[in-house]
Amino acid sequence: MLLEIEGLTKDFGELTAVDEVDLQLEEGESLSIIGPNGAGKSTTVNLITGLLNPTAGTVRYRGEDITGQEPHEIVQRGLSRSFQTASIFPDLTVERNAIVASLGAEHGSFSLNFLKRLTGYDDVAERARQTLEDMGLYEQRDIKAESLPYGDKRRLEMALALASNPDLLFLDEPTAGMSPEETDATVDLIERIKEERGVTIVLIEHDMEIIFRVSDRIAVLNRGAKIADGTPDEIRGQPDVQEAYLGGVEI
Ligand SMILES: Nc1ncnc2c1ncn2[C@@H]1O[C@H](COP(=O)(O)OP(=O)(O)O)[C@@H](O)[C@H]1O
Ligand SMILES: [Mg+2]
Incomplete structure (x- = not known):
């Protein structure tokens, strides 16, 4: 297992921005993290990459506990x-x-x-x-x-x-604010990085078309908690995902 997260939690005062999130990632697997604004996606990545210290929980990379390490140490690990x-x-x-x-x-x-x-x-x-x-x-x-x-x-x-x-690269909304043409070119680049460099990519993204195009697996966050985790087909069919993420709109 490349990455294993258990019970990852981050409180900002009264707010629990990330709430007991479990997540596993195999080498070479393409994972997307989706969820509404404020769901805790960026905070989760900040916790994994050492920018923030978790309130609770552990992050393991290639079997080693890296929880609470400094960002530069984590970059050195890949x-x-x-x-x-x-x-x-x-x-x-x-x-x-x-x-x-x-x-x-x-x-x-x-x-x-x-x-x-x-x-x-x-x-x-x-x-x-x-x-x-x-x-x-x-x-x-x-x-x-x-x-x-x-x-x-x-x-x-x-x-x-x-x-x-890196062996593992987190991209936090890489196409935000881009034109459709720039977005297309960027998604092509992401796929090339995956294939040619063998980098495992975790993508935070809003555009469902992109998500379904590049993901092997999708994890859905809502109010800090992971409410679903599965293949694109599995995620597509889940009513609570549609409710939380898309306000009940069919996907
Ligand atoms: N440094 C911080 N201090 C206080 N609250 C924060 C901080 N960073 C994020 N938050 C809050 O945590 C929640 C999750 O934020 P974030 O992880 O940025 O969500 P997302 O990336 O899914 O939009 C939000 O309510 C946000 O306002
Ligand atoms: Mg964010």
Whole structure:
């Protein structure tokens, strides 16, 4: 099992944002987490990737308890995430952004394994280049990140998450605010990352068409609790999912 979450809970004062969530993920499986705004999706990812400490519960990655570890330790283990809000350095070029992200992960693997030689700058630059190419951003490498069109900025966020060479990548609403064309291109990229790099992807997404296209499994959150977990066909048929997520609309 790649990822195993048990009883994951996060209280913000009176509010239980994530409520005893259990979740399992096999390597190579495509999981989507869906649910209405405020359901606890982003908080769940923040708990898994170390940005927040859980109130209760455990997170296991490849059998090891990583609960409460620092974000940089978790990145070193091969978990990475893109953010719903911008995480790029606006004043740096696209290429510089990718190099900074690659360097961070390189130091990480070094500190985790002192026998492993720190790879040189050329390797880091090469990985940054490859990542930009994979994300269709290589042509824009000399442009300041802040000058990129919106869709390219969002793709750069994904590139930065990918630059650490993760085994498991969380994408939090990667197509939010994109035009239909940008959305299509981004979904194609997500599928390519999966196939060519063998990255296991957990996707938070609102667009049901995208979810049904890319998911092997769907977990549904509502008010912090997981109310359903199954294949797209299983999820489609569940009345409480339709009620919670779609206000009773047939899907
Ligand atoms: N840092 C925080 N402090 C207080 N409340 C928070 C914080 N982060 C999220 N919340 C609250 O937790 C709930 C879940 O939020 P979130 O995980 O962002 O939902 P989603 O991503 O599903 O839209 C919301 O009610 C939100 O307002
Ligand atoms: Mg969110």
